[in-house]
Amino acid sequence: MSQSQTARGALLWHIGIWALFALVIAVLPYIFTSSSSISMMSQMGVFIIFALSYNMLLGEAGMLSFGHAVYFGLGGFFTLHAIRAVNDGVWSFPLELMPLVGGAGGLAFGIIFGSISTRRAGVTFAMITLGIGSMVESSANMFTDFFGGESGISGNRVTDVTLFGFSYGPSVEVYYLIGAWTVIAAVAMYLLTKTPLGRISNAVRDNPERAQFVGYNTTIARFIQFSLSGFFAGIAGGLFAIMFEIMTAPNVGLVQSGAVLLMTFIGGVGVFFGPIIGAVLVTYMHTALSGFSEGWILYFGLLFVFMVMYAPGGIAGVLCVHAAPWRAGHLWRLLPGYLLALVPALLAIAGLVAVVEMGYQLSLAYDPSSPIDLFYMEVNATSLLSWLVALLVLAVGIAGVLGAARVVRARWAEVNRSMQASGAKT
Known part of the structure; x- marks a missing residue:
């Protein structure tokens, strides 16, 4: 492919991306x-x-x-x-x-x-x-x-x-x-x-x-x-x-x-x-x-x-990091580690939200003993049991994420070795 054809293809690609961006903006109010x-x-x-x-x-x-x-x-x-x-x-x-x-x-x-x-x-x-x-x-x-x-x-x-x-x-x-x-x-x-x-x-x-x-x-x-x-x-x-x-x-x-x-x-x-x-x-x-x-x-x-x-690198940086495995056809090998980390990550988020909301209830509410709705449940911020459960969920979630992180790192190491062996850019 000649250099002019490559440049023309890149130009058409960018025009298509911006046209799609404009189209999305145009149709969103209909959705x-x-x-x-x-x-x-x-x-x-x-x-x-x-x-x-x-x-x-x-x-x-x-x-x-x-x-x-x-x-x-x-x-x-x-x-x-x-x-x-x-x-x-x-x-x-x-x-x-x-x-x-x-x-x-x-x-x-x-x-x-x-x-x-x-x-x-x-x-x-x-x-x-x-x-x-x-x-x-x-x-x-x-x-x-x-x-x-x-x-x-x-x-x-x-x-x-x-x-x-x-x-x-x-x-x-x-x-x-x-x-x-x-x-x-x-x-x-x-x-x-x-x-x-x-x-x-x-x-x-x-x-x-x-x-x-x-x-x-x-x-x-x-x-x-x-x-x-x-x-x-x-x-x-x-x-x-x-x-x-x-x-x-x-x-x-x-x-x-x-x-x-x-x-x-x-x-x-x-x-x-x-x-x-x-x-x-x-x-x-x-x-x-x-x-x-x-x-x-x-x-x-x-x-x-x-x-x-x-x-x-932000969210865009995370996406860009996955571009090379995607092009090399190895992205699927990373998915098991990410799926393994998903459940404990959700647990950690749930525990964190519970701790923060109960803390705000105790410090700002007119009646701290009144229950608050969290995850379709009524939670009493003045109850020691509620705090213990929230902290336990948070700790289990963090421990699970740390364990899954080792699996993710191992998967990345395998993918990098495979791409290096096949001559793909990392």
């Missing part, structure tokens, strides 16, 4: 028709863009930022002010393009703050972004004309100025607007990874000294990547503002910055589709767990610690 599902999927689209913009920093250029929500939040505030101006008749601008206003706001402040923060790298850069994030969050209560004080600012997305004649009052119309921008922004960020800027950013991430030695200005590369990341974060903030019609100080705060870090790391840093997985999973878990338990933040923290310790 999940409830208003709550559509709202949750809209949030997923917003946070996919936000997480991908953060991956431009951490995954592509190796810049750990603790203040990325600044550009997300400012983009949302600028968008809402623009919508209010349209409603007041001050200017005319279609709602479909309003996310570009947010992107422009994120880009502007990305240039301003990036010109300062990107002069340093590593821990120093992270501390600068932390300081900038704290400064902007505290400024929200000082500059009330722009931020609206503690109550924030609100607006009405239903305007007469649109490109396609939709009112964008119904949530499904907002979903398709967000979905269209999700595809556009994701494709744009993916194409950026294939440009010289993307390659230079990877070089700066992997070995900045060597990149500088061969003639690249690492500061300029970080600055451009930082500014473009702010642009896409601003687009996400603009879509968030259109969806919820309100922006408040926490939208630029450290909690929001921590959330996008969580999404990106859990999904997989450095793998392009990783943040997409992380944004979908974290948004779903947040929506599901916040209605199930008051300790949902604790579960997120435990998940993050687990991923850092045992799967630092």
Whole structure:
């Protein structure tokens, strides 16, 4: 096969993947028709863009930022002010393009703050972004004309100025607007990874000294990547503002910055589709767990610690590790070990959930002796027997997972030897 045919095949493959991505977004409302599902999927689209913009920093250029929500939040505030101006008749601008206003706001402040923060790298850069994030969050209560004080600012997305004649009052119309921008922004960020800027950013991430030695200005590369990341974060903030019609100080705060870090790391840093997985999973878990338990933040923290310790490449990294055995036809040899670990893993999760929920019941409930529903059973948090059973289930589950881990490692060793013997890449 010639090089041109190979390139054409790769191009068609990528076009097919993105077409499938757009198709999935288009048909989801026909599968999940409830208003709550559509709202949750809209949030997923917003946070996919936000997480991908953060991956431009951490995954592509190796810049750990603790203040990325600044550009997300400012983009949302600028968008809402623009919508209010349209409603007041001050200017005319279609709602479909309003996310570009947010992107422009994120880009502007990305240039301003990036010109300062990107002069340093590593821990120093992270501390600068932390300081900038704290400064902007505290400024929200000082500059009330722009931020609206503690109550924030609100607006009405239903305007007469649109490109396609939709009112964008119904949530499904907002979903398709967000979905269209999700595809556009994701494709744009993916194409950026294939440009010289993307390659230079990877070089700066992997070995900045060597990149500088061969003639690249690492500061300029970080600055451009930082500014473009702010642009896409601003687009996400603009879509968030259109969806919820309100922006408040926490939208630029450290909690929001921590959330996008969580999404990106859990999904997989450095793998392009990783943040997409992380944004979908974290948004779903947040929506599901916040209605199930008051300790949902604790579960997120435990998940993050687990991923850092045992799967630092995130979910996408785990999937990529299995690509070579899949291509070599050896993936089936790993399944028995995984199936063996499944039951004890579920036991460990059940025991952990029981301990956490009973702990919250004892510390926060008005009447701790009232039973709580766990796994279709009523559990009394004040009963010593309930605690003993929960701790026993947790201990048995952990012991079973540790035992199954040895089997999994042995299976992996066999698969690696087989692939090496057959000349396959590991």
